Amino acid sequence: MSKNQAVDAGAGARPISIWSAGGTVPIVAIGASAGGLDSIIEFLAAVPQNSGMAFVVIQHLDPQRKCVLPELLQRATAMPVYQISDNMAIEPDCVYVIPPNMSLAFANGLLSLGPLSSLRGPRYPIDAFFRALATERRQLAAGIIFSGMGSDGTAGLRAIREAGGVTLAQPPESAKFDPMPRSAIDAGVVDITALPGDMPERLGNVWSVSPYVQQARVRGRPHALQELLELLQAHTGNNFSDYKMNTVMRRIDRRMKLQQSQSMEQYVLFLRENPTEIDLLFKELLIGVTSFFRDPKMWEHLKSVTLPAMVAANPDGCAFKAWVPACSTGEEAYSLAIVFDEVMESINPRGKYSLQIFATDLDPDAIDRARQGVFSRNIEESVSAERLCHYFIDDGVGFRIRKDLRNSIIFAQQNVISDPPFTKLDILSCRNLLIYFTHKLQEHLIPLFHYALKRDGFLLLGSADTPGNFTELFASVPGSGRVYQRLDAAVHRVSHYFPTKVVSANVPLSNEARTVSMTGNLQSQVEHLLLKKHSPAAVLLSKEGDILYIHGRTGTFLEPAAGKANWNIHAMARDGLRYHLAELLEQANVSGKQEALRGLMLKDSENRSLLVDVTAEKLPDSDAVEGMMLLTFHAIPAPAGKRHRGGSPNPHQVELEQQLAQARMEIHSVRDEMQTSREELKSANEELQSTNEELQSTNEELTTSKEEMQSLNEELYTVNAELQSKVDDLSMANSDMKNLLNSTDIAVIYLDNSLHIRRFTTQATQIYKLIPGDVNRPLGDIVTDLIYPELEDDAREVLRTLAFCEKQIATKDGRWFMVRVRPYRTLANVIDGLVATFVNITELKSLEARLEGPGGHNGETQ
Numbered sequence: 001m002s003k004n005q006a007v008d009a010g011a012g013a014r015p016i017s018i019w020s021a022g023g024t025v026p027i028v029a030i031g032a033s034a035g036g037l038d039s040i041i042e043f044l045a046a047v048p049q050n051s052g053m054a055f056v057v058i059q060h061l062d063p064q065r066k067c068v069l070p071e072l073l074q075r076a077t078a079m080p081v082y083q084i085s086d087n088m089a090i091e092p093d094c095v096y097v098i099p100p101n102m103s104l105a106f107a108n109g110l111l112s113l114g115p116l117s118s119l120r121g122p123r124y125p126i127d128a129f130f131r132a133l134a135t136e137r138r139q140l141a142a143g144i145i146f147s148g149m150g151s152d153g154t155a156g157l158r159a160i161r162e163a164g165g166v167t168l169a170q171p172p173e174s175a176k177f178d179p180m181p182r183s184a185i186d187a188g189v190v191d192i193t194a195l196p197g198d199m200p201e202r203l204g205n206v207w208s209v210s211p212y213v214q215q216a217r218v219r220g221r222p223h224a225l226q227e228l229l230e231l232l233q234a235h236t237g238n239n240f241s242d243y244k245m246n247t248v249m250r251r252i253d254r255r256m257k258l259q260q261s262q263s264m265e266q267y268v269l270f271l272r273e274n275p276t277e278i279d280l281l282f283k284e285l286l287i288g289v290t291s292f293f294r295d296p297k298m299w300e301h302l303k304s305v306t307l308p309a310m311v312a313a314n315p316d317g318c319a320f321k322a323w324v325p326a327c328s329t330g331e332e333a334y335s336l337a338i339v340f341d342e343v344m345e346s347i348n349p350r351g352k353y354s355l356q357i358f359a360t361d362l363d364p365d366a367i368d369r370a371r372q373g374v375f376s377r378n379i380e381e382s383v384s385a386e387r388l389c390h391y392f393i394d395d396g397v398g399f400r401i402r403k404d405l406r407n408s409i410i411f412a413q414q415n416v417i418s419d420p421p422f423t424k425l426d427i428l429s430c431r432n433l434l435i436y437f438t439h440k441l442q443e444h445l446i447p448l449f450h451y452a453l454k455r456d457g458f459l460l461l462g463s464a465d466t467p468g469n470f471t472e473l474f475a476s477v478p479g480s481g482r483v484y485q486r487l488d489a490a491v492h493r494v495s496h497y498f499p500t501k502v503v504s505a506n507v508p509l510s511n512e513a514r515t516v517s518m519t520g521n522l523q524s525q526v527e528h529l530l531l532k533k534h535s536p537a538a539v540l541l542s543k544e545g546d547i548l549y550i551h552g553r554t555g556t557f558l559e560p561a562a563g564k565a566n567w568n569i570h571a572m573a574r575d576g577l578r579y580h581l582a583e584l585l586e587q588a589n590v591s592g593k594q595e596a597l598r599g600l601m602l603k604d605s606e607n608r609s610l611l612v613d614v615t616a617e618k619l620p621d622s623d624a625v626e627g628m629m630l631l632t633f634h635a636i637p638a639p640a641g642k643r644h645r646g647g648s649p650n651p652h653q654v655e656l657e658q659q660l661a662q663a664r665m666e667i668h669s670v671r672d673e674m675q676t677s678r679e680e681l682k683s684a685n686e687e688l689q690s691t692n693e694e695l696q697s698t699n700e701e702l703t704t705s706k707e708e709m710q711s712l713n714e715e716l717y718t719v720n721a722e723l724q725s726k727v728d729d730l731s732m733a734n735s736d737m738k739n740l741l742n743s744t745d746i747a748v749i750y751l752d753n754s755l756h757i758r759r760f761t762t763q764a765t766q767i768y769k770l771i772p773g774d775v776n777r778p779l780g781d782i783v784t785d786l787i788y789p790e791l792e793d794d795a796r797e798v799l800r801t802l803a804f805c806e807k808q809i810a811t812k813d814g815r816w817f818m819v820r821v822r823p824y825r826t827l828a829n830v831i832d833g834l835v836a837t838f839v840n841i842t843e844l845k846s847l848e849a850r851l852e853g854p855g856g857h858n859g860e861t862q
Helices: 003-011 037-046 069-074 125-140 154-162 179-186 196-206 211-219 222-236 245-258 264-273 275-285 296-312 331-347 364-372 377-381 385-391 403-407 439-452 522-534 575-591 651-744 762-766 791-801 842-851 854-861
Strands: 027-032 054-059 081-083 095-097 102-107 110-115 141-145 166-169 317-324 352-361 374-376 392-394 398-401 409-413 425-430 453-461 474-476 483-486 537-541 547-551 595-603 609-618 629-637 747-751 757-760 805-810 816-825 831-840
Touching: 027 037, 027 125, 027 154, 037 054, 037 069, 037 196, 054 069, 054 102, 054 125, 069 081, 069 095, 102 125, 125 141, 125 154, 141 154, 141 179, 154 166, 154 179, 166 179, 166 196, 222 264, 222 275, 245 264, 245 275, 264 275, 296 317, 296 331, 296 453, 296 483, 317 331, 331 352, 331 385, 331 403, 331 409, 331 425, 352 364, 364 409, 374 377, 377 385, 377 398, 385 392, 398 403, 403 409, 425 439, 439 453, 575 595, 575 609, 575 629, 575 651, 747 762, 747 816, 791 805, 791 816, 791 831, 816 842
Parallel strands: 027 054, 027 141, 054 095, 081 095, 141 166, 317 352, 317 425, 352 409, 425 453
Antiparallel strands: 102 110, 374 398, 392 398, 453 483, 474 483, 537 547, 537 629, 595 609, 609 629, 747 757, 747 831, 805 816, 816 831
16 A cells, blocks of 8 residues: 555545644654663553554664664554655555665654765754754644654654644653653653553644634633742742743643643642742743854954954953843853963963953752753864864763863853842853843843943844843944944943842831821820821841831931942941841840840931940731841931040040940951851861762762773673674575575475464475465465365374375375475474475376386286
C-alpha cells in the first residue's frame, strides 16, 4: 500500500478535531539513542487510533548498517510507518523515521534531509529538528526524550518549551541508558515525566482543548487574572503586572493546559491548593533565553572598538565594572568576560586592568547553574573551537569555564524592577529583556540605567530593544548594532524612579495630626486639644525601622535624607540621635519593655541646643500592630552657657562629652562586630579547609574511578573485538553450511521439539509449500505433495525412542522420496528437535519398476 493509499484509508474514520480544522497537524518529535527502541515501541503501541497527531522519530543510527527501524516500529502500531525522503509532507496518524547519517529539517510543512556533517558544531540531529519544529509548530509541537547517551535533545526541548509546546521525558530509572533524559530533566526543560506507555494519554489531555480557545477564556476573566497575579506576588514577592500581558497570558495558558484547567478560576483554585504549582508558574514566567555571543556583530564591535577605547581612555590602568541584569544561566556574562580577556591579550597594556562583572537574575535556580560555570556540549554551535580550547575545560561530558574567568563574575539574585541597581558602571548589558516589559516600565528603566552608568559608559541592548524616547540620554555607537553611549542630560530627564523594597504602607502627607471636626461634643474637643498640645511627638515603626505613622511635630528630631526618598528611621534621624536610636530600638525589642535615653544633646534648625528624651516601646502583639515599635520624643531647651553655683557644665561641654561617649560606644560596637566577624571567618575558613580536603578526596576517588573506567573500557574493546571475530566466524560457517546443503541438492527441514519449523533449505520448497514467513509454524499446517499422513506420528516416535526412521514415500505427482527423520543433537549432545531429509529416488524407482516387468521375469525364469 502506498503512502497516499495508507492515509486515504484512515481518513474516513478520523474525527474532525479543532487542530485539523485549522489545517495544522500537531507533531510529536521523539528523540532517542542507545536503548531507546523499546521505549519508542512502548509509546507507539499506546497511541490511540485516529489521534490526529503525526510522529517523527529521530534516533542515532549506525550509518554502516541498513536501517530496519521502520519495519520494527510497524509491528508495534497500526499507523503507517515511513522512512523519510527529502521534501516529504507530514500527514496525521503517520510515523516518520529519519534515515541513518542524515540531519532533518522542517519548514512549511515539509521534512527535508541533509547530510549529518552539515550541522554546525556537534552533530546533534535531535536538537536540530526540535528547534526547527519549535519555530514551525510552536504550541502544536511536542518533544519527547527517551533512553540514550549524551545530552542531545536538551537544547531542543528548551526551544520547544519556550515556543509554548509540550516537553516530555521518561524517568531516568526506567531508561536503559539515562544520560539523555537525565540531562533534560536536570536542565529544567521537561514539563511531564512519565513512562513511555503513559505519554500518549498525557499528551491527549494537554491537547484536548485548543490553546486559542483557552486564551480566550483567560482574557475574559480579568478578576481571576488579577487574583492570580496577587497570589503569585504574595508567594514569590515579585510583581508581574508590569510585564506585557500577551507574554504572561501565553505562559499562564501553557501551565493551564498542562494541569488540564478549563478556566482561569479553576486554575487559581488549583494554585491555592498546590503551592508547588506557583513555583512552576513563576519559573514559566521567567523567560530564560540566552546563549553565548548572541548577535556576533555587537560582540565583534565590542572587542575591536568599544573595549580598546575604554582601555585607551585610562592609560594608567583601571578596575572596570559591568552589570548584566537578567543573566539567566550566565552565558551573556561569561561572553563579556571572554571578550575582555581577548582584548587584554591582544593589547597587552602596561597598566593593570580588570573587569568586575555583576550578573543578576530573578530565578535562583538559574543563578545556581550560572555559578557552576558548567555547560553542555551544545555550546560548540555558538563558541568557536579556539575559544573552547582557550577558555573552557572539556571534562568529557560538557565544558567548564576557566577558573579565573569564573572568579571575575559575581552572581546574585536580584529583581531589576524592585531592587536598587548597581552604580558607577562602565558597561551595562541588558539584552532582550525590555521587550517583555510594558512601555511604562521601560520609561522607568532606561533613565535608571542612565543613573547607574558612569559618564561615557556603554549600554548594550538586544536586537529588539531601543532607548525609546530617551535619545538625549544615550547615543547609538555607529556600526555597533545595539551599543549605546551614555550622555549627560538635563536634570528633569534623569531617573526619578528608584526601586526599593520598602514596606508598602500609606505614608501620611503631613506630620500634623488630623484635625477633628468641631461639630463633636465638648469632651472630645478638649481631649483632642490636650492630645495635640501635651502629647509628645511620636513615630510608629515597622520591624525594619520603616516609618509607618507620624504623630505631632517631628521636624526637630527627623529630617529627610539626601537623595531618593527613604522613610527609614535610621536614615531620617538627625546626627545627635541616629546612633543612639539603633541601640535603643534593639534593647526595647529584646526586653519587650519600654526603654529610654535621657539628656541627649541635639541642635535644632536654628542651632539652639536641646536636651532630648527618647523612649522606645514594643507594641503588644496583635493582628494590627504585631512586631511594631513606638518611638516618642520629648525636648527641652538646654541650660545657659554660664556655670551656676552648683557647678553645672555648659551645654557645649555636655555636647562634646556626649559625642565622645558616643564615639567610644561606636568603637566598642565596631570592635565587637570585628571580633564576631573574625570568629565567623575563622569558622568559615575551617569549613572551607574541611571542604577542600573532602574535594581532594573526591578528586582522588574520581581519578581512581576514571582509571577503572578506562581499564573496563579497554576490556570491553577487547571483548568486542573477540565478539566481532566470532561473529565473522559464525557468518563464514553459516555460508559454508548453506553452500554445502545447496550442493547436495537434498531437501532438509529442521524442526523443534514441538514439530515447528526452525529452518529449511531451498529444495524443501519443491515438496512443501514453504515461504520465509512459515518459520515457527507447525509442519502439519503446511501443504505438501507427499502421501505421508503418518509423518508427524513417526516424528514423535523418533523423539521418544531416538531411533531414526526411514521410508520411501510417493508424491501426488508421481515422484518418490526417501524420507529420513533423525534426532537433532547439539554439540553438548542434547536432543533439541528433529532433522527431516528428503532424497529424490524417482529414477531409482523407475529402474526398479522396469526390472520387475514381464521381460525381466521371463529372463529370470529361464
